[in-house]
Amino acid sequence: MRMRYFATAAAAAMLLVAPPAAADTVSDWWEFAGRITNATQPPTADQYRAISRTSLAMFEAVNAIDRRYESYLGFPAGDSTASQDAAAATAAFKVLVHHFPTQRTALEDSYAIAMAEIRDERAREAGRLIGEAAAAAAMAAGGIDPAIPQDPYRPRTTPGEWISTPLPQIESFMWAYRPWAIPSAEALRPPPPPALSSAVWARDYEEVRRLGARTSTERTPHQTLMARYRQAFELAPTMRLVADGPGRTPVRNARMFAVYQMAFDDAALAMAAAKFHYNYWRPITAIRNGAADGNEATAPDAGWVPLLATPNFPEYPCGHCTVAAAIGEVMSAETGPIPAKGVRVGSQAVPNSIIQVLPSWERWVQEVSDSRIYGGVHYRFSNEAGEEIGRRAARIVMDRVMQPLPVRRGGGRR
Incomplete structure (x- = not known):
């Protein structure tokens, strides 16, 4: 500007x-x-x-x-x-x-x-x-911490029993970086997923079974579109709009992007570490084996298939939800929770689609979380755990880094 x-x-x-x-x-x-x-x-x-x-x-x-x-x-x-x-x-x-x-x-x-x-x-x-x-x-900053073990992933199985062989798409180095602001990846680890005997497990299992199936008759056409559209979100349209807004300066924009990325990284660090700590099953595994979870309220479906391809790494907590919540927290502080021109979101998964405009950052975060249920790849409790990680990471980053310098009398910064 x-x-x-x-x-x-x-x-x-x-x-x-x-x-x-x-x-x-x-x-x-x-x-x-x-x-x-x-x-x-x-x-x-x-x-x-x-x-x-x-x-x-x-x-x-x-x-x-x-x-x-x-x-x-x-x-x-x-x-x-x-x-x-x-x-x-x-x-x-x-x-x-x-x-x-x-x-x-x-x-x-x-x-x-x-x-x-x-x-x-x-x-x-x-x-x-x-x-x-x-x-x-x-x-020279933000590199791998050599003190953090990067043990290769070993699939859990009974000796002699076949399981699917592709290795996870999340590499062990992804939770071995030095955090930018959070104390450690473990500091933001969520509590364990709900017990399989619990009402929460049965409720969220049933929600994704009904709404996330490829052949679901309960998912609306708009929900199906959002599941596909939000697989890889693109926020450049909104970030550009904010950066070019009235009163913006280069250093303020540079700080915005740096804080955005640091919050994203620290949230993702905690999320990746938690995923492999809990090694929790995805809906396609749970629903096809619903008779074995010990909960009479979960209906098994041996042929159940999700709308979207299931990501090849553990389920809990939700990764999309984690980083979306971190971004939403940072940008709400930057623009206010309800930006004057809305939140403009594109899709890398559907690159030829039009930009969607949402009224608030919270609405966008919620739609990202809901989309993972509609896609059949996450449970509601996992989404909520991811959102909490993202918000906590973002608040820590915003509280600890790149604080405004006090203004001296007569102008200038100390």
């Missing part, structure tokens, strides 16, 4: 500082990082946090020039006349080319285009140096 000058005195003061980056610079590179990561599937352990490090590097670079928040990395303040565009683009470029060396040509071309638009050579060079230093600092 462009800075508005409301008073002659303010305008005169701003002449001493290089023009701020267009707010689009940060969101452009965040979105670009997402596209590169999504095109490189599955990501390696080195690539898994590439978007987060990109976001963190851009924040540290821009915040060094326009000092508004506490540095997460202890990164020093820099030249206030440096180009924020150059700093943000350089920080992102350096992180991405490190994590995705096979994309070097595309990244170099994009970086050259971005830098060519910055006409002030002195400000551009100063920004480049800050961006390079910020990228180096960010790439």
Whole structure:
């Protein structure tokens, strides 16, 4: 966005500082990082946090020039006349080319285009140096903790008995990262799933059996659409809208993206660790074996098939619900729970579909959770446990990192 000058005195003061980056610079590179990561599937352990490090590097670079928040990395303040565009683009470029060396040509071309638009050579060079230093600092953070065991997954079975052989799609490294803000993955572990003899188990089993079956006659056409649409949600339309909103600044946007990614990572860390701690059965397994759970209220269906393909890793807690709740918590704090222009959500699973507009972040989180039941892959209690993890992780991140610096008398930050 462009800075508005409301008073002659303010305008005169701003002449001493290089023009701020267009707010689009940060969101452009965040979105670009997402596209590169999504095109490189599955990501390696080195690539898994590439978007987060990109976001963190851009924040540290821009915040060094326009000092508004506490540095997460202890990164020093820099030249206030440096180009924020150059700093943000350089920080992102350096992180991405490190994590995705096979994309070097595309990244170099994009970086050259971005830098060519910055006409002030002195400000551009100063920004480049800050961006390079910020990228180096960010790439040294948030890595794998060597103290956390990464034992290969061993399927549980009776010796000599066949079971399905594909290994889980969640790798052991995914719960071995150092958290950004939460104390540990175990600190957010949910309580165990309900007992198989409980009324909660019977209730939620029956809900997914009725609504999540491929041939369900109780699921509405809209619920079927949402189950498919929400398999891989795309929030770039909303994030772009927020970043370009009135009064936004580059450093505020950079902080937003960094906090978003950190909350996502810490929530996902706790969720992945919990999944493999409990190793809980999916609806397709439970419903086909409903006669063996000891609960007379669960009706078995030996041929039951879910609407969606069941993800190949343990069920509890729900992963989609976890990260959606974390994002919803962060963005509710950023925009208010009911954004003026709604929550605009796309779908990577249905890429040619129109953008959906929802009235609130809470409504979006709830629809993500419900969609996993309609798809036949999660129970209600698992969704609720995931949402609680996501909200707790987000609140910890928001309370502990990148806090606004106090304003000195006469202006400026301490």
